Amino acid sequence: MAHISVKVDGTAYEDEVEPRLLLVHYLRDRLGLTGTPVGCDTSSCGACTVELDGASVKSCSVLAVQADGGEVTTVQGLARDGEWTPLQRAFHEQHALQCGYCTPGMIMAARDLLRENPDPDADEVREALEGNMCRCTGYQNIVRAVLAAAAASEEVTA
Template sequence: MSQDSRVRVRIRVNGDVHEHEVEPRLLLVQYLRDVLGLTGTHVGCDTSHCGACTVLLDGEAVKSCTVLAVQADGGEVTTIEGLAQHGRLHPLQEAFWEHHGLQCGYCTPGMIMSALDLLNRHPDPDEETIRRGLEGNLCRCTGYQNIVRAVQAAAARMRAAEAAAAAGGGDD
């Protein structure tokens, strides 16, 4: 029995469908970075602790270093590159920038993807909810204070945008 027989996968990434023959052992993070060239998703600890590799898989934050590409077959992935729309940064990206939610920036893509999942579930989270929601993402620079502030600011902005859109006043 051959151990290197490749498997065909079809994965929608940031809206575009990709099809490749991959080795079964290929991790989703390697698929994104090495096959698709989407290097915004980082490899940190590579042991499912640090969360730098977090992406959304079918709308849920997962650690892409601990998912095989073949497990994501047929699925939909969103990476940090998929957040900006029409040349405008996502409110979370803007808020991390404005509130200094990053220093070295290594954890930031994963932190933002986790925060996005959190805000999808809790549009108006208190500080405790944010801190618990980001437990799977480690930052060794900021001490988390400004990350929490950035997520709070983004939440307020996203709620306002939603309210404006509901009132028919959306500007996009």
């Protein structure tokens, strides 16, 4: 067993884990943070995307021990006092989900894009989400939501 200390969604955890434990299983099975789903399990679909030390990662392709000393943000750590972020609101308002399985990963990947490029065009959104699959929506509303969130954030800062 290996000892890890990791901060997840603002809470510090100390744990003993098997080295082979994947970050996504640590989040779900040990911490009960089931907002991050396991999708394809082959690093293709992006459903399990979280943020590790400020950058998006596929948590099925990171060992929990690799996150030792790090800071993880999951989709469950985004809202403040029950208040959704503009990105989360935009996914709701633009109907960017049907079954919702890909949504946590989509939001975490889109968040990564907007941090680097606050004013993307539709092509840039599609490229940024190339590692995230949605089998319901055809992506149209997801792209629309990310663009709407970008526009909303601009209004806030303007």
